[in-house]
Every structure is written in C-alpha cells, then in structure tokens.
Amino acid sequence: MTETPVENPVETPAPLPPLAFSARTAASHTVTYRVTHTTTYTYDDSVSSSYGRCFLTPRDLPGQRVLEQQIMIDPEPTDRSEGTDAFGNLDTFFHVTTRHTQLTVNASSLVEVDPLDEEITGCPAALAPWEDARPLGQAGLGDEMACQYVLDLRPPEIGEAVRRYADEILTPGKPLVTAVEELTTAIYTDFAYRSGSTSVATRVADVMERREGVCQDFARVAIACLRSKGLAARYVSGYLATEPPPGQDRVIGAGATHAWAAVWMPGDLWLPFDPTNNKFVDERHVTVAWGRDYDDVAPLRGVIYTDSTSSTIDVSVDVAPLD
Template identity: 35%
Template structure:
C-alpha cells in the first residue's frame, strides 16, 4: 500500500525564547521488507540557524535544529510518500518460553538490532513486580515466545482502557498499569515492561497508523495521529515481530514506522531545550492517505 503522509506540529510560546535547540525524529526511513520511502521532506519554520540531519544508533532519521535569535513560535511540517509492503504474521518457529533464555544467550552481536539492548531496564521502562506477575499469570513455560507476545498483547487490550485524559507523556508505566487507563504510549510501555519481566526483549515503535472514518461519515482532514506499538524479539529463527496492544493486532499494512527504540525517550518526535518564561501551546494535525495499491 502506498501512502501520502503529512504532519504539522505547531508550538506557540507565551514569551519569546532566548535560544532554542530541538532534536526531531519525524522522518520515516527505509526498512528492508517493511517499507520504502519514495519521498520525504521536513520543513522547519522559522528557518533555524543550525540544522544537521543524521541517523541515530538504532537507525532512525533525526534532525537537530537550533536558533540563536529569539522566536515566539515554531512549526514542523512533514510530507512523505511511503510504500508499506504487505506483511503476514510469520510462522512460529520461536522457542518455548522455558528454553528462551538459551536462545537469547546464543546471540553474541551488539549491533543496533541486537536483542540484548531491549532485554533489561531502559530510562523510561523498568520491569516491575506487578507487571511481571501479570504476565506470568497469563502464560506458561510450554508456550512459544511468539504465543506469549500475542497472549500478553491481547490481554492488555482487554484489561486496559484507552483514555487520552488519564495520562500524559511523563506518566510512568506503573501508574498507567495500576489504573488500567492510558494512551498508546502507555499500552506500549506496559507491554514492554511485562515482556522484559519474563525474559523476552521488547522495544518501542513510533510511527503512523491509518485510521478509518465511522461508517457513513466523511474522513476528517488532520484527524489521524502518531501512534506507538511494540516490537519483541522471539528467537533466532523468527526474529522481531510487532504487536499493537492498543488495537489488539499484529502491525500490518496500516502501519508506517518512523523509529525504533528501547522506550519513548529514544524516539520522541520532538525533544529539546529553550530559555523562556511562561507556558506554551501546541497543535498537531496528521493525515495518512492511502493511494492506489502498488503493483
């Protein structure tokens, strides 16, 4: 499936900033077997005094922008054309959970895709007794690692409620899990913590999700949103798989990946520092528009 993707993020500051610097991760990249980027452009307004584009350790595109003069607003505008390949749920050649540690220990590399980077605590996600116990109550040692991922993801979809008012970007996974409410970031962080707690490496995926208008209603421009889901390493034979606990499904052709990381902190769309006073207002609009199927 071929998609036109557009995103606008706008910030308005109560007072002009005296210098600002941001790290932006919004550009989708080519991923072998998953997606191909035909076109991509990130425009930053006002024009920054510095801009450096590069790739981080995990292979995500990133742009560093900075202003050396006062600004009172900033906007990011992404346009991209991305082909998402048809994907099917892979055959399950993953080891049983009881034998999984042996499979993991046989991996010796430490490249960006190595599961060892995703097996233990990361800055925003640490295994917790409560989430580990929740996972252990759902699985048994004779399940394969892939079965464990699916069972846990579907259970979180059943037991947690999507609630955009319940949390914010700084809410820890423990709080979201205790209250059983949150947004896609919380669903992903809880699932990652639970999987790591029982020994399965898991990471965070940031991207876009194609959404559908209710039957009989027109599609609203700008109504789509950035999304988050989970990737888990389930053994040397099957490798990485991706599951979306918010929507109770494996990631497929409706998903466009922007970045991989250990948690949200590795792939946050916009991070930065600025010197100012007062608050700020922000607005976001996203469109994921499917074009004709690629033949």
C-alpha cells in the same frame, strides 16, 4: 532570559473498533500513504534561540519503503543536520537563532507499506517455546544489539504487578507467537483506552494499577512483561491509518502519532504487535523510530531561550492513503 525545555506531546489515535485478535486485515494489500505531521509552538514573548531534535522521518525497512521525505522548519534554522542514532533511526537537529514567537516544524513523507509477512508469524522461531527467544538463553543465540532491549529502565518498570501479569500469560513451553497473541489480547481486554488519562511521564506501575491509558502505555506494559521474562522488546513509534465511521468523510489533520511494541526472535527477526488494537502490525502501521522506551524516540523535543511565561502547542497529523 530563561532556558525552557519544550516537547511534542504524544497524540494518540482512538483505537480501532472492538475486534478479536487479528493477524492481518480482511483485505491486506500494499498501501501508499502521504503522511504529514505538523507541530506549531506559539509563545507569548519572543524566543531568541531554539534548539530542537526530532524523529519524524519514517524508516526504510523490509515491508516499508520511503519514497519521499522532507522536514521544513519555520523560521529557517541557522544550523541543521541529519544523522542516525544508536538504534538506526533518522534524526534531525536544528538551531533557530532568528527571534520568533512561533515555531513550526512540518514533516511530509510518502511511504509504501506492505501487509504483515506471514513468514514472520509462522517461522520456526515464532513457533518455538518463548524461552528459546531469550537473547542470552542459549549458547550461540545471543545478539548484542537485542540484549539492550532486555534490560529494565531507570527507574525500574518491572515491578511485582508486571511479573504477576506476565506469569499468567507466558507459561512454560508456550510458543512465542501464541504468548504474544495472548499478551496482546489480555492488555486490549483488561485495560481501558482513555485519552488524556496519562502523560509521557506516567509509570508502568500506575498504568497497571489504574488499568487505563493510551497507546504508549499499553506498549510499555507489554514491553515490561516481556522483559520480565528475559525477552528483548522494543518500543516503536509511528502512525496508524484509520478509516472514518461509515457515512462520514475523513477529517484531514485529525490523525495522531501511535506506539506499539516488538519482540526479538532468533535469526534477528522482530515480531511487532499493537496492544491498543489487538493485532499484529500490518499495512496500516507506518514505522518511524524505535528504542528502549518513549524517551529514545520522542517526535520532537528541545530547549528554548526566552522570557515567555506561557506557550501553546498545536499538533496536526494526517495519514492519507493514496490508493
């Protein structure tokens, strides 16, 4: 019997059609979504014990309200608990002791999302020089929780290529909101979206060199650039509602998880932005969890005890607007 780690890989939605930087959509309004995220693991031999931890419950936030939520696990876990991690995310732990060759985790949520609050992009902190947004930049402006988002990762992600890229955009005295817009557009323009070109283990340095990747790569590049300047930036996981091409029906279950970034501002405000789609985060984005990097908020990971030598993972995500 062997102990095998399992993980729900990141599925990334194709980016929206090419667009200039957008602070909000053309017809912004509050939208209610039914979000369904189903992960099925299938093994070629029985699993005697399966431990799992998942971040699949959207957060209640200003501008986002969770109206319903449930996570169903089959086989039924022997032990299960819900809690809150150090970043305030809702997580679920489970232990399945029933022998099985297939494990299914289904998360369903009803979430109401508001458009981007223009007071965030137009507030004094956003319009002030970006240097003023350093959590440790000025006496009295420090924020202990924000400071952890300034620190580089281990192994380090802030290399020379990141520093040069950030230097070109975050020039002295530039308003923070302008710097974020320009960084978002630069990544959108300079990096090619190519599904399957990277994995969750790909380093930022590799993405900088290849100039290609998917949503989590672009979010991590933006975060590394901001941290290289002493700014606090966090990795955000969630979902993106996309519309089908004109004349085509929406394909149920064809969605995917998504990732973006957010930068801290004095007053404990966060400005979220999406480099994959060259825009600030708006009512198309459903926020699930945030942390320093992907490893803090993986949708689903765990350990199984089995003699199985192969397995398959099937992930289905659907973000259906109810309006």
